[in-house]
Amino acid sequence: MVEYPSQLNLGFYPGGEPYFYSNPWPFDAEDLINNPLPAGSEWYDEDWQGTRLPYHELADDPTATERLLEFADRVFQVVQPTLTS
Numbered sequence: 001m002v003e004y005p006s007q008l009n010l011g012f013y014p015g016g017e018p019y020f021y022s023n024p025w026p027f028d029a030e031d032l033i034n035n036p037l038p039a040g041s042e043w044y045d046e047d048w049q050g051t052r053l054p055y056h057e058l059a060d061d062p063t064a065t066e067r068l069l070e071f072a073d074r075v076f077q078v079v080q081p082t083l084t085s
Contacts, residue, residue: 006025008022010072019053022050022079024075024082027045029049032078
């Protein structure tokens with residue numbers, strides 16, 4: 001059996017209602033979802049597992065860049081203890 005290293009993917013989904021996302025793997029809901037995220041973002045566990053920050057939350061916000069960086073940094077802070085080298 002192939003073992004994959006733990007990882008964190010950050011990206012943008014442009015379809016439907018666009019959003020920024022993260023996919024920590026492995027996703028341990030018990031260890032992750034109780035950690036707060038920045039305003040407008042949420043843990044997501046429906047057809048995939050991770051976090052979402054809807055594009056509409058940032059679209060007209062003059063601080064959008066800072067908010068997006070805050071989102072990415074917070075996700076990394078939460079997931080970092082699960083990442084192996």
